[in-house]
Amino acid sequence: MTALPKDLALSPAEMADRAADVATLLKTLSHPARLMIICTLVEGEFSVGDLEERLDLHQPHLSQHLTVLRGSGIVDTRRDGKQIFYRLTEEKAAQLVAALYNIFCAREAE
Numbered sequence: 671m672t673a674l675p676k677d678l679a680l681s682p683a684e685m686a687d688r689a690a691d692v693a694t695l696l697k698t699l700s701h702p703a704r705l706m707i708i709c710t711l712v713e714g715e716f717s718v719g720d721l722e723e724r725l726d727l728h729q730p731h732l733s734q735h736l737t738v739l740r741g742s743g744i745v746d747t748r749r750d751g752k753q754i755f756y757r758l759t760e761e762k763a764a765q766l767v768a769a770l771y772n773i774f775c776a777r778e779a780e
Contacts, residue, residue, distance in 0.1 A: 698738060703732075706725050707756075721736075745759060
C-alpha cells in the first residue's frame, strides 16, 4: 500500500469529522438485511415488491429497513401509481457498497 503525499493528508480535526460521518454510514449499513438491500440496489432501481421477492424478506421487515436507509439519505424513492421504487442516491455510500458488492455479493467467474 502506498502512503499519500503529506499535502493530501487530513488534519486531525478533518479526520475526526470524516471519521464520524463514516462511522454513521457504517452503523446504518451494519444490519445484514440492509446490506442485502443495498447490494441489490447497486444493480439499479427496484420496487418494494421486487425487493421483497428477490431478498425473501417479509414486507414489514423490508419496509422498516428501507425507512432507515431513506432516513439516512442512502436511498430515495420514486412513485409510479401504487408502486414505490427505491434506488441508491448517496454517492459515497454507493461507492462503498459497490466495493462491498464486488468483494462479497458478486458471483465469481467460473
